[in-house]
Amino acid sequence: MANLGINVGTDVKLAADDVTANGEAASRQWVGTVYDAVFSALKTVATAGTQERFTAFAGTLVCARADITALRTNTGAIFIGGANVDAATELGTLLEPGDTITVHIDDLYRLYLDAEVSGEGVSYTYYT
Numbered sequence: 235m236a237n238l239g240i241n242v243g244t245d246v247k248l249a250a251d252d253v254t255a256n257g258e259a260a261s262r263q264w265v266g267t268v269y270d271a272v273f274s275a276l277k278t279v280a281t282a283g284t285q286e287r288f289t290a291f292a293g294t295l296v297c298a299r300a301d302i303t304a305l306r307t308n309t310g311a312i313f314i315g316g317a318n319v320d321a322a323t324e325l326g327t328l329l330e331p332g333d334t335i336t337v338h339i340d341d342l343y344r345l346y347l348d349a350e351v352s353g354e355g356v357s358y359t360y361y362t
Contacts, residue, residue: 269298269361277347278355282310285319285348288358295342300360302337304329310350321348329356 279286289295304312308331313319315326326348327335339345342360349355 267298267361271362272359273362274357274359276305276355276357278353279312279347279349280352282349282352282354283320283322285317285346288342288345288347293343295360296340297342297360297362298338298340300337300339300342300345300358301334302329302356302358303334304331304356305354306332308349308351308354310354312350312354312356313348314356315346316344317346319346319348321350 277286277288288300302314311321312329313321313324313326314329314335314337319326326346329335337345347356
């Protein structure tokens with residue numbers, strides 16, 4: 235297999251005439267980004283109405299993107315946003331149980347969440 239020399243974080247588009255399978259041109263295009271690593275974690279809010287950082291790491295948690303899904307077992311909503319996110323006033327991006335959003339952000343330490351119900355939260359996958 236040939237090394238395409240694609241750098242991590244580079245947007246890639248492979249047209250059908252660029253890709254072959256068993257000697258025949260592929261019938262679909264792929265457009266995406268090449269990531270170095272992928273990590274998954276759970277985050278719950280200890281006390282409803284109290285925003286918490288996504289990560290407990292003090293300092294930066296470098297990433298390129300995060301996919302965030304409200305746990306399906308949640309009974310209330312989750313709000314995602316900056317340091318002023320607040321479930322009580324519905325400030326932030328609303329996630330109902332099972333909802334997913336993708337956030338393009340360079341540092342998970344800058345992202346917060348709050349929950350309407352204590353102990354509820356999200357599952358998230360982040361890409362570096």
